[in-house]
Amino acid sequence: xxxxxxxxxxxxxxxxxxxxxxxxxxxxxxxxxxxxxxxxxxxxxxxxxxxxxxxxxxxxxxxxxxxxxxxxxxxxxxxxxxxxxxxxxxxxxxxxxxxxxxxxxxxxxxxxxxxxxxxxxxxxxxxxxxxxxxxxxxxxxxxxxxxxxxxxxxxxxxxxxxxxxxxxxxxxxxxxxxxxxxxxxxxxxxxxxxxxxxxxxxxxxxxxxxxxxxxxxxxxxxxxxxx
Amino acid sequence: xxxxxxxxxxxxxxxxxxxxxxxxxxxxxxxxxxxxxxxxxxxxxxxxxxxxxxxxxxxxxxxxxxxxxxxxxxxxxxxxxxxxxxxxxx
Numbered sequence: 001x002x003x004x005x006x007x008x009x010x011x012x013x014x015x016x017x018x019x020x021x022x023x024x025x026x027x028x029x030x031x032x033x034x035x036x037x038x039x040x041x042x043x044x045x046x047x048x049x050x051x052x053x054x055x056x057x058x059x060x061x062x063x064x065x066x067x068x069x070x071x072x073x074x075x076x077x078x079x080x081x082x083x084x085x086x087x088x089x090x091x092x093x094x095x096x097x098x099x100x101x102x103x104x105x106x107x108x109x110x111x112x113x114x115x116x117x118x119x120x121x122x123x124x125x126x127x128x129x130x131x132x133x134x135x136x137x138x139x140x141x142x143x144x145x146x147x148x149x150x151x152x153x154x155x156x157x158x159x160x161x162x163x164x165x166x167x168x169x170x171x172x173x174x175x176x177x178x179x180x181x182x183x184x185x186x187x188x189x190x191x192x193x194x195x196x197x198x199x200x201x202x203x204x205x206x207x208x209x210x211x212x213x214x215x216x217x218x219x220x221x222x223x224x225x226x227x
Numbered sequence: 228x229x230x231x232x233x234x235x236x237x238x239x240x241x242x243x244x245x246x247x248x249x250x251x252x253x254x255x256x257x258x259x260x261x262x263x264x265x266x267x268x269x270x271x272x273x274x275x276x277x278x279x280x281x282x283x284x285x286x287x288x289x290x291x292x293x294x295x296x297x298x299x300x301x302x303x304x305x306x307x308x309x310x311x312x313x314x315x316x317x
Binding site: 055056059063092098099101102103104105106144146147148173 | 240241243244246247286287289291292
């Protein structure tokens with residue numbers, strides 16, 4: 001299975017994401033002006049500050065030629081993972097519900113947080129067990145997940161919350177401690193924490209690798225929510 | 228035509244930037260200032276002002292979290308976005 005990691009001007013976690021993907025499969029970078037995603041099973045929209053994050057985080061990147069191709073990739077039921085700025089881009093694109101707002105602390109947060117796995121019924125979390133705790137770093141200023149309460153209810157009811165900040169760990173004021181969500185088809189996931197920075201015990205935790213390993217074991221299969 | 232677009236966080240959505248400003252004011256000797264909210268002002272020249280609302284919906288504002296107002300030669304029109312949100316106090 002092959003991963004394609006998008007690279008916008010201003011991306012800064014593309015190389016780490018590429019290396020994380022390369023641990024579990026084939027991986028290549030996709031420049032933001034490219035629209036050829038042939039041979040790619042999983043698209044990763046990485047962290048950073050795409051197009052300087054001007055206007056709103058992710059607002060400009062949404063219109064990149066590569067993102068049009070990603071929207072088609074997603075429409076075809078293929079897998080997309082958005083990390084941090086990538087999550088913001090996917091929300092701005094309408095591929096995921098909700099929006100990311102500035103942290104309630106008014107500060108940039110950069111630290112290790114504990115997450116709890118809420119759903120293992122997705123292509124992104126199949127290598128986890130329900131209730132598992134993952135230690136993964138966050139580093140962002142605009143990570144407060146927000147959606148109107150009726151949308152949050154709907155999201156929860158359909159099992160769309162994949163990861164939550166563990167009790168007392170919410171670093172940004174996200175609604176209902178939400179750290180990572182998946183779309184209705186179970187094919188597009190966004191999360192604020194950085195699993196690509198937690199793939200080797202040398203840097204404190206290898207828990208993030210389980211997200212990539214889950215994808216690697218699912219990517220070759222037809223898309224859709226697992227049974 | 229010259230136009231101004233004013234974008235602000237929707238009512239009910241916590242605005243940390245406004246809050247930071249508000250907290251600074253007493254130290255500077257300004258009292259009695261509250262409910263500070265920070266938005267954005269976009270000035271532009273539009274050949275087809277009728278498409279400005281669409282431009283706002285698609286790019287300048289995120290209708291889920293922001294309201295916008297378009298001002299053409301002094302005449303304002305406001306986005307009729309419903310008030311949403313529960314972020315306050317979280």
